[in-house]
Amino acid sequence: MRADEVLQIAHECGFELAGIAPAGTPCGSAPDFSRYQDWVAQGMAGEMRYLTDRRAEVRRDVRNLLPNARSVICVGKLYNTPDPPRREGDARISRYAWGRDYHLTMRAALERLTGRLLEYESFDHKICVDTAPLLERSFARQAGLGWIGKNTCLINEPLGSWFFLGEIVASLDLEPGSPPPDRCGSCTRCIEACPTQALVPSGDGWTLDARRCISYLTIELRGPIPDELRAGVGDHVFGCDICQDVCPWNSKAPVTEDRDFAGTAMPLAELAQLSPEAFRERFKDSPITRATYSGLMRNVAAALARRENH
Known part of the structure; x- marks a missing residue:
């Protein structure tokens, strides 16, 4: 199976963004892992122990999740929706939480994508939606989905940053994408x-x-x-x-038409x-x-x- 075929099927499954990242480097370290270690060491994770306990080391190499991993299929799903009418006294709630839990929506879509891919070729895989010990933004950047902005969000031209990330760690050997340039410039x-x-x-x-x-x-x-x-x-x-x-x-x-969000x-x-x-x-x-x-x-x-x- 070729990378372009995988990406085409991903788009057919409803993902606006799709790309391929390599599963590891010769030294077995995930991109940006050292920065992640420094961030944890400075205490910036606060009380989020799932970012600092033994799972932190698992993030070093995606092959800790799937030993025979060769590629990481990275996808993005737009969740930008029009603001609901806001009145005085309404609570402020982050846009990603306005609708249905994205873990459910993204996993279902990734399972559809995996099923489609398995029709073409058998392969080992692991589906990841936010909860797996994986440096998602790092792999998404390597796959070409966007750059990591000064606000630490992954930003895509022209979709901005209103999209959920998901991954299929796969034993497939696929041609990887390449990171786009940082386009934040001098903006602060x-x-x-x-x-x-x-x-x-x-x-x-x-x-x-x-x-x-x-x-x-x-x-x-x-x-x-x-x-x-x-x-x-x-x-x-x-x-x-x-x-x-x-x-x-x-x-x-752009705005999504997905009513789930x-x-x-x-x-x-x-x-x-x-x-x-x-x-x-x-x-x-x-x-x-x-x-x-x-x-x-x-x-x-x-x-x-x-x-x-x-």
């Missing part, structure tokens, strides 16, 4: 717009200090949000898109009334469950309090 809009100054200098570039990121604070942090960061969090209750909203590459990003407004007062059972029912197929009931209630209460004080 994302850095200047971040209300908690989470984008910090790192070597000759920029990195994300998760401990200051609104997404981390409202989703992953299980304890109280530090006092000095609360004002910056504002009325965000699940995630944050500011560094993507201000990115010039997203100003003309469409969202509706969520009033803070309505969310505050949810019981644990109602939370589980309302968000059973939503990534919002990641914050846990207590975490979301903490965020909603803080947002309501800040609104009352202003």
Whole structure:
């Protein structure tokens, strides 16, 4: 099977982006792994132990996931949807969480793609959607899907950064793509717009200090949000898109017609009334469950309090 055939089938399966990355280098190290190690060593992962425990070392080489891996088929699926009508008192929720859980949507699409490929040739494989110990953006960059911007998101010309990533680690020997040039230039809009100054200098570039990121604070942090960061969090209750909203590459990003990703407004007062059972029912197929009931209630209460004080 040729790489161009794989990419054509990926597009037929609904992925706007597709590319091939090599499964490893002669030394067996994943691209950018040393930068990842430095980031972890500086404590920037915060309390996200899944990024710092034994799984961190697995990310060194994708062949730890599939010993006979030769290629990584990288795909991207657009999730940019029109903003739902927003009213005073609505919660701010990250765009990726507006609709159905992308883990479910992406895995189903990757399984369709894998099934199509297996019709042509038998091969060993492992499907990865965010949860596997894999440096996704690094492989996606190597595959030619985009460059890693100063906001640490993968950016594609012309799709911007509103897309989910997924991978099929495969035993197929496919011709890899090549990384595109970095097109951020001298732009620093994302850095200047971040209300908690989470984008910090790192070597000759920029990195994300998760401990200051609104997404981390409202989703992953299980304890109280530090006092000095609360004002910056504002009325965000699940995630944050500011560094993507201000990115010039997203100003003309296309919109998906996939209804799985469409969202509706969520009033803070309505969310505050949810019981644990109602939370589980309302968000059973939503990534919002990641914050846990207590975490979301903490965020909603803080947002309501800040609104009352202003």
